[in-house]
Amino acid sequence: MDKKELEKKLKGLEIPSPDGERKETILRAALKEFEERHDEVKEESKGFDVAGRLTGKREKKSFFKGGAVMMRPIYVTISLAMVAVFVAYTLHYYPGMAPIKNDFSRAPVRTEQDRVSKGPALRANRLAVADREVPPAAEPAAKPSITLGDKQIARQGGDDTKGASSGVVVAGSTGSDERLMMARTVEEAVAPPVAMGKAGEMRERDSVGERGKSKVAKSEVKSRQMGIYQSDAVSKKEQFAGYIAQAPVPAKVLTEAERSIVRNEYTGRDRFERLEQNPVKLTQEEPVSTFSIDVDTASYAFVRRSLHQGHLPQKDAVRVEELINYFDYDYAAPKSRRKPFKPTVAVYPTPWNPETKLLHIGIKGHEMEKKRRPRANLVFLLDVSGSMSSPDKLPLLKNSMKMLVNELEHEDTVAIAVYAGAAGTVLDPTKVKDKGKIVSALERLRSGGSTAGGAGIKLAYALAESNFDEKAVNRVILATDGDFNVGIRNSNELKGFVERKRKSGIYLSVLGFGQGNYNDELMQKLAQSGNGNAAYIDTLNEARKVLVEEAGGTLFTIAKDVKIQVEFNSDRVAEYRLIGYESRMLKREDFNNDRVDAGDIGAGHSVTAIYEITPVGSGSQLVDPLRYGRKPHSSKAVKGGEYAFLKIRYKLPHEDESRLITKAIGNNLEYSTIQDAPTDVRFATSVAAFGQLLKGGRYTEEFSYDDVRALAESSRGRDRFGYRSEFLSLVGLAKTASTMGDR
Amino acid sequence: MGTEELTKDINGLSDSELVERSVGGASGTFECLVNRHYMLVYRVAYKWCGIRENAEDITQEVFVKLARAIHGFKGGSAFRTWLYRITVNTAKDYLRSSARKMANEGAYIKEKEVASQCAVTDDNPVSSEELYSALGSLSPKLKEAVILVLSEGLSHKEAAGVIGCAETTVSWRLFKAKRVLIKLLAQEV
Numbered sequence: 001m002d003k004k005e006l007e008k009k010l011k012g013l014e015i016p017s018p019d020g021e022r023k024e025t026i027l028r029a030a031l032k033e034f035e036e037r038h039d040e041v042k043e044e045s046k047g048f049d050v051a052g053r054l055t056g057k058r059e060k061k062s063f064f065k066g067g068a069v070m071m072r073p074i075y076v077t078i079s080l081a082m083v084a085v086f087v088a089y090t091l092h093y094y095p096g097m098a099p100i101k102n103d104f105s106r107a108p109v110r111t112e113q114d115r116v117s118k119g120p121a122l123r124a125n126r127l128a129v130a131d132r133e134v135p136p137a138a139e140p141a142a143k144p145s146i147t148l149g150d151k152q153i154a155r156q157g158g159d160d161t162k163g164a165s166s167g168v169v170v171a172g173s174t175g176s177d178e179r180l181m182m183a184r185t186v187e188e189a190v191a192p193p194v195a196m197g198k199a200g201e202m203r204e205r206d207s208v209g210e211r212g213k214s215k216v217a218k219s220e221v222k223s224r225q226m227g228i229y230q231s232d233a234v235s236k237k238e239q240f241a242g243y244i245a246q247a248p249v250p251a252k253v254l255t256e257a258e259r260s261i262v263r264n265e266y267t268g269r270d271r272f273e274r275l276e277q278n279p280v281k282l283t284q285e286e287p288v289s290t291f292s293i294d295v296d297t298a299s300y301a302f303v304r305r306s307l308h309q310g311h312l313p314q315k316d317a318v319r320v321e322e323l324i325n326y327f328d329y330d331y332a333a334p335k336s337r338r339k340p341f342k343p344t345v346a347v348y349p350t351p352w353n354p355e356t357k358l359l360h361i362g363i364k365g366h367e368m369e370k371k372r373r374p375r376a377n378l379v380f381l382l383d384v385s386g387s388m389s390s391p392d393k394l395p396l397l398k399n400s401m402k403m404l405v406n407e408l409e410h411e412d413t414v415a416i417a418v419y420a421g422a423a424g425t426v427l428d429p430t431k432v433k434d435k436g437k438i439v440s441a442l443e444r445l446r447s448g449g450s451t452a453g454g455a456g457i458k459l460a461y462a463l464a465e466s467n468f469d470e471k472a473v474n475r476v477i478l479a480t481d482g483d484f485n486v487g488i489r490n491s492n493e494l495k496g497f498v499e500r501k502r503k504s505g506i507y508l509s510v511l512g513f514g515q516g517n518y519n520d521e522l523m524q525k526l527a528q529s530g531n532g533n534a535a536y537i538d539t540l541n542e543a544r545k546v547l548v549e550e551a552g553g554t555l556f557t558i559a560k561d562v563k564i565q566v567e568f569n570s571d572r573v574a575e576y577r578l579i580g581y582e583s584r585m586l587k588r589e590d591f592n593n594d595r596v597d598a599g600d601i602g603a604g605h606s607v608t609a610i611y612e613i614t615p616v617g618s619g620s621q622l623v624d625p626l627r628y629g630r631k632p633h634s635s636k637a638v639k640g641g642e643y644a645f646l647k648i649r650y651k652l653p654h655e656d657e658s659r660l661i662t663k664a665i666g667n668n669l670e671y672s673t674i675q676d677a678p679t680d681v682r683f684a685t686s687v688a689a690f691g692q693l694l695k696g697g698r699y700t701e702e703f704s705y706d707d708v709r710a711l712a713e714s715s716r717g718r719d720r721f722g723y724r725s726e727f728l729s730l731v732g733l734a735k736t737a738s739t740m741g742d743r
Numbered sequence: 744m745g746t747e748e749l750t751k752d753i754n755g756l757s758d759s760e761l762v763e764r765s766v767g768g769a770s771g772t773f774e775c776l777v778n779r780h781y782m783l784v785y786r787v788a789y790k791w792c793g794i795r796e797n798a799e800d801i802t803q804e805v806f807v808k809l810a811r812a813i814h815g816f817k818g819g820s821a822f823r824t825w826l827y828r829i830t831v832n833t834a835k836d837y838l839r840s841s842a843r844k845m846a847n848e849g850a851y852i853k854e855k856e857v858a859s860q861c862a863v864t865d866d867n868p869v870s871s872e873e874l875y876s877a878l879g880s881l882s883p884k885l886k887e888a889v890i891l892v893l894s895e896g897l898s899h900k901e902a903a904g905v906i907g908c909a910e911t912t913v914s915w916r917l918f919k920a921k922r923v924l925i926k927l928l929a930q931e932v
Contacts (some may be wrong), residue, residue: 001928003921014871016795018785020804026803029775031770033810038768415882425882428919458878462926466919722905 038524043737075386076248102396135579141207176341245510255501270302272316272481275582277695280614283570284466284621289589290318290565292598293363293607294319294583296524297546300326300511301693305515305538306727307733313694316389319519320611320691327687329606329680331364341365341601343663345522345683347643349670350612350710352689352703355620359576359611361566361646369602372565375472376555377429381460383480385420388447388579392482394515397732398442399513400543401479405439407551408432409596415463416441418454421429421448429467456487457497473556474506475532493521498529499597508556511546511719514535524583531560549721553602559650560600561658564609565591568644574621577699579688591649594658601650608684612699643667674711683724690731705735751856758822765813773813779808784824784830790890791834793875801837805830827897827905849874860923877927885920 001009281289300323306313333346380401388394405414410433416426427441460476468474478486489492498508508530510523518536527534533554535546546554561587568576587669590596601607615623648661671677674685690708692700709731716724753761753775765773784805789798808829816825836882889903892913899917903910 001925003925005923006921006928009874010889011792011893011896013874015786015789016783018797019795023781026778026781026806027774029803029812030775030806034765034773034813037811038770042768081767101903280896424880425885425923428885446914458927458930462880462923462930466922466924600788667874735875 001134019402023158028482039278046370057282059241071149082623104362113518118375129437139457155488205436233357239716256638270314270317270515272314272522273521273524273583274607277692277698278578278582278585280575280622280699282575282626283568283573284626284629285568287546288562288565288567288588289576289580289611290586291609292528292590293562293601293602293609294321294581294584294599295325295607296322296527296534297326298520298523299323299532301536302512302518302520305536306731307730307737310342310733310737312734315695317578318694318696319583320688321584323691324580324608324610324684325606325686326681327727329362329364329608329684331362331606331680333364336367338652339661340652341648341650342659345646345663345665345669345670346671346677348611348664348674348677348681351674351685351707352700353620355618356612356614357670358685359566359613359643360684361564361609361611362606362680362684363562363601363608363648364606365553365601365604368552368558370558373556373603375469376408377464377467377469377472377474377519378408378412378555379415379417379429379464379476381457381476381478381486382416382445383420383478383483384418384422384445384447385481385483385485386448388421388514390479390514392431394445394447396537396540396543397479397511397513398445399540400537400547401441401442403543404477404547404551405435405442406433409549413467414438415467417444417456417460417463419459420480420715422446423456425459425463429463456485458487460483461501461506462484465504468505470505475555476530477511478507478508478510478526479511479513481512481516482519484519484526491525494522495525495529498526502529502531505533507557510534511742527598528597531557531604534599545721545723550604551601555598555607556603557653558603560653561594561596561598562601562607562648562650563591563596563598565647565649566611566644569642570616572641572643573613573615574618574625575623577612579610579612579692581609591647594656604677608689610684641648679715679717683712683717686712687727689736690727694734705731705738709735762813762816762822766816773810776808776813780823781806784826787830787890787895788834790878790894791863791886792838793879795851797837801830802885804837805833809900824904826884827891828907829887831891835883846874875929877924880922880927881923883910886917886925888916889920889924892917897914 039632047569076358189659196402245490251444286499296319299317300318302317303313303323306317328607332342334340334342341363344364346360346362347357348360350358351357380400383396384394388397394684408414410431413428414432415429417424426445427438430437432438457476457478460478464474464476484491484494486494487629488497502508509526509532510530512518512523512534520536523534524718535542535554565588584599586596642664644665646663646665649658650661651658674682686708689703689711690705693703693708694703697703709728712724712728712731714717714730719725745783753772756764756772756775758776758779761772761776761779765776771813785802786800788801788805792798794800805826809826812829816822830838880887881889887906888902891897891905897905899910899913903913906913
């Protein structure tokens, strides 16, 4: 479709005919209003700008231009006086109202409050609304005040319903939000001491005291207007306050204290692909092992979360390669961009089996210097379904995206689309130099609403395409708790769609949040199809890791479709077993087939793969050698021979033909004891052991969690960000969880 | 006064004349005004939200507001401009309220059926339904430019008057909107 066609279609946009009866109703309602207003106007000969006051949006302009009734000096004075008194009261009684805590649980409240203030107005007569909003029993103090949505009380699960009085929980997402909203409301009274007493009980919840009865239609109208304003006029200030109030709090501090007490029953519907661990292979039968690299880290975060909740993770949730790759390793970095990474290989004795050895392959992608990196054209596609309202979801998501935006440069652009709730474009592509707009748009996000089909992934890609820059990195970042109702129902279709878009140059990364609805399998598949990575964000620290420290890796691919192929020498290696990568195995012929998709390496990423190999002649083979197979050459002749030959295929970001890197793996890369092996190699090994234990320890003999801990402790290294120390604590938690027989 | 004569008289009056007389309290002229512009409001409301029931709610709200506001109408801008403005703003507010969206789910499904019945029979690859869906995905700023200019036929200048921005802003938004719409409508599953 071209522009002309589009314009033609829009010009001829069809409308169903309006309902005749409804038209009559509307006409009558309008006439009635007209007549009533006409009478009022006759009475109020003072000439209030009634029209200005009641025309919704237009009224906003005249309000500020001094045309409306509220700007009359007398009202301004009264308002200010009341605000001052009110603020004084609240500050006196609620010293703790400073924005310290995030109370995300109240995030949904605002949405409904808006709803009440506007919803009824649209259907009912204004006076009827006034009737409905007046609460039954008033406080003794005769001073009237405004109700702002008294219906919301019961929602919070027994928030503050004390008696019939309208305990209004005008809760925002932070205490400071509330204060601002209160301050802006034209308060005609402050609740007297009686109400304060009740309010005192509610103090914990940061809710403000009660409101009395609303007096007249006029004040009613004012409050409704204020209600209408909330979402607009207040937004800037409250967003700012909200932003400050929601400054990152180390989530760990909160969660561990609570969670060690509460043992959660695992009741989620989280979905993971079921895969058998890679079996032991006989070299003579299958000398070649081929797989795609994986830089996703979702599994580690998910495992961490389970352990913090006091139970072992589902076995299928444990992908050992992702646990290993969670950590950064100091492998030698490549020198030039043309050869974007360098393999580091080591062979050393297996800690859990003295008869076997480990073949360790490490690859480090080069870092991207800030000034060299391309522009980013990003579209955030965010799930705002009702299920996203818990604190570990949408609020965390918002903070995470803000952190990412902080890492971007002025010329990068960000657009925001939402799905599964409100749907559509929230922010058109905006340059990061207008960061305020982007942050405001993020701040305004609310979860809730039902699925409004249509918009979703297609919209996100359309936004990316409309701003496409072939010199830039064009990427959609999808964030969800598991709802993939992005407009394409079938997951295979969805995957196909993402793949086609990838070919046209728009990539996809997936961020998972929350628990109970997590769809790990689909996340992984989509990320791989989209030349992106999948990460699971369970805490703000993790958000920082993925979106700040590793922003380069998440956003900028330095090598795509990276495949590894290892051919083992049957004269030296009798059996081998690849640890992890079960979901990444490739057919032997896929290695050279450039049309077969594989994982991508982002700037600064490191990738590790470990094989456990049984040397020929060790006597500890698991698989009986073939009776009729070729006997290996005598050990003397092959002592100097290679263990294996490593091949790596990759494509540079803008190319479609793959390139090859090879490396022979011989004795020169061998360490006689594990203590001699480099620190990073030892640490990676401890993580590999840990992952295998979590999966049942089928191949790890007697190796225990204590053994894992000892090995990890001795190889902690500098641990700049504390991730390795955190790992140690996870090992402890796993040990506890396993001894309690807790699954 | 013979009502028939009055009716003849009324229909010949311009908008501003009608408004003037309505301000004075003549409900007959007000009624005429409402009738005359009913489709305009309903049309814009429908294009904005794509669901008839909701469009009618918006229409009602607009005319009720009109009834209140007309007494104070200063006549600074053309009546139509003013009416477009109220309609667009009311539609925006309406969509923002999430309660509406929850109620929508049922209505949306029904509406889809209606829309597909409305679909033109000539073989156009893009149905009415798809167009509405695409339109609905746009941000409010882009949407209003598209509806006012490309669908309602206002000039960039007139649309700028309704929205309250510069004419060049309208042009720029249209440019962006067309780009996104074309991409969106070009997607195949």
